[in-house]
Amino acid sequence: VNNSDSTTYAYTHNYIDIETINSNDDSINEIIVTALKDLDNTFFVECLDSEDDEESNSLADIEAITDSDDDIPRSKLNEFIFVDVPNNYIEDKIYDDLKLEVQNFFEKGTCSCHSKQSCFKQIGYEKFLARQVAFESLDKSMRDMAIKGQLLAFQKSDDTRKVTNTNRKNLFFGYCYNRDISVCCNTYLALVGIGHKYLENIKRHLQEY
Incomplete structure (x- = not known):
């Protein structure tokens, strides 16, 4: 990893844009912000x-x-004996693997947004990589909490009323990078580094509780 990559990575990898975890419910926002502050x-x-x-x-x-x-x-x-002491927060090999994954996704990934420019290219390679590294640095419980917080902010229902036990079956989710860039499901999965099964399990948990 060259110096420029290390510098960018060191300051950005543990940061998750609060705009992507934004709900109309103040109590939900407070829980998410507290969790991220504790992590920080x-x-x-x-x-x-x-x-x-x-x-x-x-x-x-x-x-x-x-x-x-x-x-x-x-x-x-x-x-x-002179040794290099990396200041990265995850191993260099993991970081290099993530860079390769993002590069492959930008070359071969598909976007279902039906827009002139794919949603992941609207984000850009560097910001996309930084977000993926941020999620990779979280342990499973923190990642679950962050994704649940995002989904709570993304959730929608047919009539946009508050979701209750009676209308919970009509609940569905949209995805976004921030308030300005909406993304398709495939891009969101790549962005946070999870699979379809992982996402569906979290959705099911939110719908049940």
């Missing part, structure tokens, strides 16, 4: 702790070198 806070606490540990280890190494002889024999230089 957890990440930064872990990150800061890791940086503190690295800094203390670095200081110890510096002190050890300072206390030793000023002149290090040239022959000893070959004994030093």
Whole structure:
């Protein structure tokens, strides 16, 4: 991963645009925002702790070198091992695999929106990849919560009334990247990195409860 990719990835992968999780129900919005803030806070606490540990280890190494002889024999230089310490939040291999998946989707993916430009190309490769990486970084419970929150914001019924037990069977969902870009189901599945069965199970859970 080159430097530009790492920089973009490091700052964007753990961010989920709140516009894509927006419901008319304020209580639902509050739950979603709280969950995402907890995720963000957890990440930064872990990150800061890791940086503190690295800094203390670095200081110890510096002190050890300072206390030793000023002149290090040239022959000893070959004994030093230099390693790259990635600052990515998921493994480089996973990130590279995601890049390849998104590239293949942009080349071979199909859009059922029947618009002049496919919905995923309206999003653009970089933003599409950033969103997919964001979802990949979540554990299963957080991913379930994020997708449920999006579906609650996407839900529609035939008469657009509040969904109740009596009209729940008429419930269906639309999908979007944000308030400006609607997407088809295939693009949404690729965007959040899930399959049809996974999505249908979440829909069924929402319809039952």
